[in-house]
Amino acid sequence: MSKIALVTGATQGLGLALVEGLARRLSPQDTVYLTGRDLTRVNQAVEAMPGGGARVRGEILDVADPGAAARLAGLLRDRHGGVDIVYNNAVMRIGPGDDPREIVDGYVEVNNFGTTRVLRAFAPLLRDGGRLIVVASRLGSLRFLAPVLHHHFADLSSLDEVDEQVAAWRDAVKDGSARSGPWPGFVNIPSKIGQVAAVRALAKQRREEDAGRGILVAAVCPGMMNTPTSAEWWDVSDAPGPAEAAVAVLDLATEPVRGGQYGELVRYGGVQPWR
Template sequence: MTVAVVTGATQGLGLALVEGLAQRLSTQDTVYLTGRDLGRIGEAVESLPAGGATVRSELLDVADPASVTRLATVLSERHGGVDVVFGNAVMRVGPDDDPREIVGPYTDVNNFGTTRVMRAFAPLLRDGGKLLVVASSLGTLHYLAPVLHDRFDALTSLDDVDKTVANWRDAVADGSARGGAWPGFVNIPSKIGQVAAVRALASTRLAGDAERGILLAAVCPGMMNTPTSALWWDVSTAPTPATAAVPLLDLALSPTDPDHYGQLIRYGAVLPWAPG
């Protein structure tokens, strides 16, 4: 029996990933649709078409360490492990938001929430399992000033990644980031932090995961036509979340490609981490 978990799954890409997993898996399998609001979780489950895998709802607030630990414990006791994890929970930011005011909760969900999920669920992966962090093509050093590359490059633990993200968060919050080389768009360092977290964890697990066919990777779904994206760009011709989910589902349910391990993947291809 396959067990899959999607965080941030009550709308948009997360909901599309749950629906796609349910349709592709069998009636013997289970997909967990998670979110931090019981009402929205229930509505999301009810919105899905019948057939395929069983979709179960579970509370999960990635900003709450106890919530992440609780769900990991529940699924370990209930199933003995998991096969697919999509780390998709995200706090959205708009053009009118003041980075100094939102960077705290923003990083607590997008970055520290990501590393919490990785710490809790990576040990639960069964042979052939996949843990995929939904990031962005912005999550590479190409979008960061060269003077800042060493902040994220070659980090070897999730603790190191968290410290780097915390230092950036604090610089944004106190305004000092504005006088330095940091980009004003908080999404860029945040996404780089997510990919750096994948790379750091992968560096510690490579040998064992290779033997067991496990994949840790970051994934880029590309631009999507969503209300949040529309605040920043013209997305009228961009794919829907359902369409954008397809290559991510292909990656999650196909045999593991060793070349994808620890990398950022877009449309099945590796995006280079650093210039050159």
């Protein structure tokens, strides 16, 4: 059976590199779906793909649209019967000059609710040996959050619970109470923790079944990358570009699963501590 892969947020940066890498690693009978929210950019990215390897096919997917992930999942189910590899990579980026209170609605809609929508939509479609991977960061560990806040994300059992906690934090950012309390000012930290918490909650529900079917559900940290967005925050002149950073991320989808990776945040193949 031919393999079906999908990458969200794939018109640039790491997402584009993941599509290119999957196309090289998979076979000509396989298909990689390059998705994004802008049709013109999706088409341009597909047309610019180098030849050889798996077929690359474009589809529109705006994860901020509450129904979009489910609609695309239904389309792929009808076309192929299931999926083998899904990378949730779509992200709304912020700059140092952005006011968290003004951007947090859109930020959470894409980065967090977009993540849980993709998990809900595509987890049921995973075939045996499948991979469902959320691109997060090392900031997605509880150690980057004040201990008094750990209970918000530590032991959640469902994606609905994750969404509830993320929404409560979002509302605290909007009304200013987060700024006067122990929440970090850098909204990327609670957001990434929420993404990893979502992976952990889904894994808690699916662990036994997935173990028997060889399925991996995990979050991944690609490491610091040399991109224009990162350069607004840090000196990334010596950091790898997206293509180099994608190598270890791609290994999660195409190499055998290592012990302990299921349901965890993985960085360069190793499991990052949650607590």
